[in-house]
Amino acid sequence: MDKELRSYSGEIRAEQREGDVTHIVGYGSVFDVLSEPMWGFREIIRPGAFDDVLGDDVRGLFNHDANFVLGRTVAATMTLTVDERGLHYDIIAPETPTIRDLVIAPMQRGDITQSSFAFRVAPGGDNWYEDDDGVIIREITKVGRLYDVSPVTYPAYQAADSSVRSLLDWKETRARTLQAINAKAARERELDLFNI
Template sequence: MGGGKTAAPERRALPVEVRARGRRLEGYAATFGAEADIGGLFVETIAQGAFSGSLKRKADILALVDHDPGRVLARTRSGTLRLSEDSRGLQFDLDVPETSYGRDVLALAERGDVGGMSFSFTPIEEHRDGNRRELRSVELHEVSAVLSWPAYDGTTIQARSLIVPAPIRLYAERTLRILELSR
């Protein structure tokens, strides 16, 4: 970065997986080392620790639906969004609001229909080598549940539930017994 210009925030999106646990979504908004083809212009990876500066500054980071600031799912300032880094990537855990879009995202995540996770950032430090770009440090603005196609592979989103409703549990148990008897 340099030259006195403020760079426009960039966005990256990633695919997901789903499990159930109450009104929470959790998973990875970004994974380290995964390659993403950015519009045929370059191949991008994220270095481990790229988000640590944003997390240490305790900036107010939002969780949105499809990067839409009108559909806020959670935020770090209120404690409804929790972010951390591990050796795999940027983990998130959020409390889903009781709103129409919150219910929609939760229902789609439970069915496995959410396309992935995405994040919006401004690069602070990067390394370029030909058509390759490695993000080494970024200012994270938001993470988003993406309902269509993400850019990065390896992200996850899970709907978590500690309690399985009795009708679903009984149906699953009967289905397993039928499958066992049919072998």
């Protein structure tokens, strides 16, 4: 399955701890919160979804751009944890003029306040259903690969082809099931009419 990007418009901040370097901290994802509508469905990430990927080689990037590496888990310049709220990250920001001007200063001014994460769903790690209001929900229960967490300028959901394909597969399966149910009901009505 392809890499997917998701954003969370919650808390992210740059903080300088006394006598320490600047840290970029935030949540890449939160649990049990429905996303905004995207491509005809809404998404929710469940607790436990990240349990198997916290040991992945994950990057902290700015705007998902590999040219702006902020930290990396295997280099111990970024830590990932999961708490009751969601996937939390803490990046030790590089002490470079580029990162200070491009990322830290705008964060401190409140210009950059949102986060995103790039991932791949594990096989069988999502469920599709329709809620009582007719809204299609994709429930993610298991992430198969976590690529990066990123402070982002625009938290817009980016084209995630694999999500769209997965939604189309679910709709096709659902349509075939409904067709079979309707065909069976029609046959039963016909048999009732002829008292067979």
